[in-house]
Amino acid sequence: MRLLAITILFFMLLDTMLLQTLAHQDLPSAERVPRLNMKFDSWRMKLSWDCEENTTYLECVMIHKENGPITIIPQEKECHCEFSDYSLHDGVTLMVKVNSTQRPIPETLVYANSGGNGTAAQNFSCFIYNANFMNCSWAKGQAAPDDVQYFLYIRDSRKRRERECPHYIEDSGTHVGCHLEDLSGLTNYNYFLVNGTSQRTGVQFFDSVLSWKKIEIYSPPNNISVFCNASHCLIYWEKPKTRYRLSNMEFKYQLDIQRKSNKENSENQLIEVPGNLENSYNFPSPEPRPKHTVKIRTSDARIQKWGAWSQPIEFGSGNRGLVPIYALVVLGTLITVLTLGCLLKRFLASQTLFPPIPRIKDKWTDGHRPDHQVIWENFTLDTEKGDNEEILTVQEVPV
Ligand SMILES: *[C@@H]1O[C@H](CO)[C@@H](O)[C@H](O)[C@H]1NC(C)=O
Numbered sequence: 001m002r003l004l005a006i007t008i009l010f011f012m013l014l015d016t017m018l019l020q021t022l023a024h025q026d027l028p029s030a031e032r033v034p035r036l037n038m039k040f041d042s043w044r045m046k047l048s049w050d051c052e053e054n055t056t057y058l059e060c061v062m063i064h065k066e067n068g069p070i071t072i073i074p075q076e077k078e079c080h081c082e083f084s085d086y087s088l089h090d091g092v093t094l095m096v097k098v099n100s101t102q103r104p105i106p107e108t109l110v111y112a113n114s115g116g117n118g119t120a121a122q123n124f125s126c127f128i129y130n131a132n133f134m135n136c137s138w139a140k141g142q143a144a145p146d147d148v149q150y151f152l153y154i155r156d157s158r159k160r161r162e163r164e165c166p167h168y169i170e171d172s173g174t175h176v177g178c179h180l181e182d183l184s185g186l187t188n189y190n191y192f193l194v195n196g197t198s199q200r201t202g203v204q205f206f207d208s209v210l211s212w213k214k215i216e217i218y219s220p221p222n223n224i225s226v227f228c229n230a231s232h233c234l235i236y237w238e239k240p241k242t243r244y245r246l247s248n249m250e251f252k253y254q255l256d257i258q259r260k261s262n263k264e265n266s267e268n269q270l271i272e273v274p275g276n277l278e279n280s281y282n283f284p285s286p287e288p289r290p291k292h293t294v295k296i297r298t299s300d301a302r303i304q305k306w307g308a309w310s311q312p313i314e315f316g317s318g319n320r321g322l323v324p325i326y327a328l329v330v331l332g333t334l335i336t337v338l339t340l341g342c343l344l345k346r347f348l349a350s351q352t353l354f355p356p357i358p359r360i361k362d363k364w365t366d367g368h369r370p371d372h373q374v375i376w377e378n379f380t381l382d383t384e385k386g387d388n389e390e391i392l393t394v395q396e397v398p399v
């Protein structure tokens with residue numbers, strides 16, 4: 001009996017000793033590791049944990065496959081960290097380092113993209129066009145089941161506005177794209193998430209952080225106009241409207257000037273012009289000048305991505321758009337004489353005899369009288385639009 005009791009006691013002692021050594025091997029610091037119970041809200045990129053009294057949390061770390069460790073120091077007494085936006089679809093490891101007398105003890109949480117491999121949306125891309133619209137597209141994952149459905153969510157980097165795609169583009173019932181007409185609240189960088197559902201299997205998500213500067217496709221320039229003299233044609237334009245206000249220097253342009261020859265084949269010239277204060281190109285083109293067309297497209301000055309071509313603008317003989325400077329001078333003189341004549345006649349005779357002359361007179365008597373240069377330009381714009389036939393007939397007066 002006594003022997004048995006001693007044996008039991010011996011084994012119990014041995015057991016506790018063994019346990020102690022094991023515990024020491026696991027935790028050389030001999031300090032109790034707090035159970036943080038970490039949680040990660042992937043949509044808000046927020047890591048939180050249970051607060052413990054008298055514990056300081058030194059830092060939060062996100063170990064990202066592409067961007068390496070990203071460290072944030074939590075505010076005193078706070079038990080959460082909010083990371084800026086990173087793509088999470090490759091999975092991340094999150095750590096919180098707790099202050100300890102000997103060394104910081106990290107606690108980790110592995111955040112994985114759960115679901116079947118190859119089920120996530122692939123080839124995801126978006127572009128902004130006409131300053132106010134955005135189209136996104138993606139393809140079904142190779143391993144995605146037939147009943148898969150995808151959903152797109154977009155959030156700005158300040159985490160203030162989030163929205164689901166308002167108008168999906170479908171391919172036999174599956175969402176494969178999105179069209180957005182309201183980009184309000186979106187910031188320079190935005191977080192895009194495509195997640196999915198299926199009855200058969202878990203569907204992985206795809207996410208991406210896109211900068212508007214990289215995804216905006218610029219419209220063609222505005223108000224393209226051509227002014228020719230005997231030897232040159234000056235092509236003018238205005239920078240296009242973009243989502244965010246950009247300086248002229250942030251654009252570049254490509255001009256495609258085509259010379260129409262009698263036969264069907266026409267020669268063309270591609271000219272690249274950096275954006276500058278003038279936004280113009282002086283094209284050497286001596287008279288007699290055959291018919292030409294010019295169309296222009298826009299790109300970011302640094303990241304080359306050409307937008308659509310503008311409508312072609314014609315200049316050269318046989319074209320109403322061509323208004324040589326000397327013709328303008330003659331035209332101007334004529335109009336001045338005519339207007340003065342009318343004013344004189346009106347002064348002398350009764351008003352009913354002379355109905356008011358539209359447009360030209362309005363401009364002439366306008367409150368602040370613009371200088372001549374502006375008036376000539378306005379005339380060319382009007383003739384281009386073809387809404388002032390009186391001027392077009394004057395233009396044909398032989399010089
Ligand atoms: C926290 O620290 C205070 C004083 O420093 C002490 O009175 C208290 O008992 C500590 N609480 C715990 C849970 O250790």
Ligand SMILES: *[C@@H]1O[C@H](CO)[C@@H](O)[C@H](O)[C@H]1NC(C)=O
Nearest residue numbers: 054056057058098099100101
């Ligand atoms: C870590 O905790 C000790 C007390 O346990 C404290 O003296 C020290 O200042 C703390 N370190 C930091 C960085 O908070």
Ligand SMILES: *[C@@H]1O[C@H](CO)[C@@H](O)[C@H](O)[C@H]1NC(C)=O
Nearest residue numbers: 113114115116117118119204
């Ligand atoms: C999915 O792919 C990853 C890496 O490509 C691999 O480590 C993992 O085991 C795969 N999972 C399944 C369920 O096949």
Ligand SMILES: *[C@@H]1O[C@H](CO)[C@@H](O)[C@H](O)[C@H]1NC(C)=O
Nearest residue numbers: 122123124138139140141142
């Ligand atoms: C996705 O893109 C890759 C390469 O960019 C291409 O080979 C593949 O065909 C595309 N998949 C789909 C479904 O469009």
Ligand SMILES: *[C@@H]1O[C@H](CO)[C@@H](O)[C@H](O)[C@H]1NC(C)=O
Nearest residue numbers: 129134135136169177178179
């Ligand atoms: C964007 O998507 C809409 C809806 O499918 C389509 O009508 C429009 O043409 C697309 N825009 C561009 C520039 O592709």
Ligand SMILES: *[C@@H]1O[C@H](CO)[C@@H](O)[C@H](O)[C@H]1NC(C)=O
Nearest residue numbers: 043151153193194195196197
């Ligand atoms: C997809 O993500 C959004 C945003 O976090 C969430 O509201 C939605 O429930 C998710 N849907 C699925 C099917 O996981």
Ligand SMILES: *[C@@H]1O[C@H](CO)[C@@H](O)[C@H](O)[C@H]1NC(C)=O
Nearest residue numbers: 221222223224238239241381
């Ligand atoms: C074209 O120029 C006119 C006059 O300078 C201006 O009123 C108009 O807004 C411009 N058009 C565009 C699309 O910028």
Ligand SMILES: *[C@@H]1O[C@H](CO)[C@@H](O)[C@H](O)[C@H]1NC(C)=O
Nearest residue numbers: 228229230231232233234282
């Ligand atoms: C036409 O304009 C160009 C530049 O604007 C100038 O160099 C040239 O002398 C002008 N030619 C005539 C005939 O006025």
